[in-house]
Amino acid sequence: MDGVEILGLVAATFTTGAFVPQVYKTWKEKSTKDISLTMYTILLLGALMWAVYGFSIQSLPIIIANLATAVLLLIMIILKIKY
Template identity: 70%
Template structure:
């Protein structure tokens, strides 16, 4: 693994981890009042496209980051409907 791949993995970890506190807070408080469904839906579409791109170029950092971020975004969208 070269330094560029390591840089990509660190960046992927940080940007993906940024969603975890919001998911936890939403789950804990069961409050989705201030969560924008439109924003999360558009972001999910973009992240899924990045995931497809990552698979096509065989880039582990892109695949991991966008796969995990997709799961977190789907969870947020589910909670948006569940706790509405």
Template identity: 55%
Template sequence: MEKIEILGLIAAALTTSSFIPQVYKAWKFKSTKDISLTMYMVFIIGTVLWLIYGIAINSLSVMVANTITTVFALFIIIAKIKYK
């Protein structure tokens, strides 16, 4: 693996895992009033397109990051709808 791909994977690990505390917080406290549903609806369409882009440019980092981030964003959207 190229060195730059390692940097990309670290970046991917950070932006992806960053959503974990938000998912945890939303589900634990069952409170999502301050979270913008519009943000996550637009965001998730974006991450799906990023995934397609990542496949097209053959960037492992972009692919992995956006697959997992899409799942986390989905969990936040579900929490937002459930605990609005």
């Protein structure tokens, strides 16, 4: 694995992991007034398309990162609808 691949994996870890503190905050505070449902819905569709793209170019990191992001986004959408 070269430096560029490592950079891509670290970037993927950041852009996926970033949603964990938001899910935790929302889970804890049970308040979603300021959260845009439209943002999370479009982002979920985008992440699923990235996963299909990753499947097409046979890139496991793109598939895994985007499916993991999709799960976190789906949790946020459920929390937004619930609270």
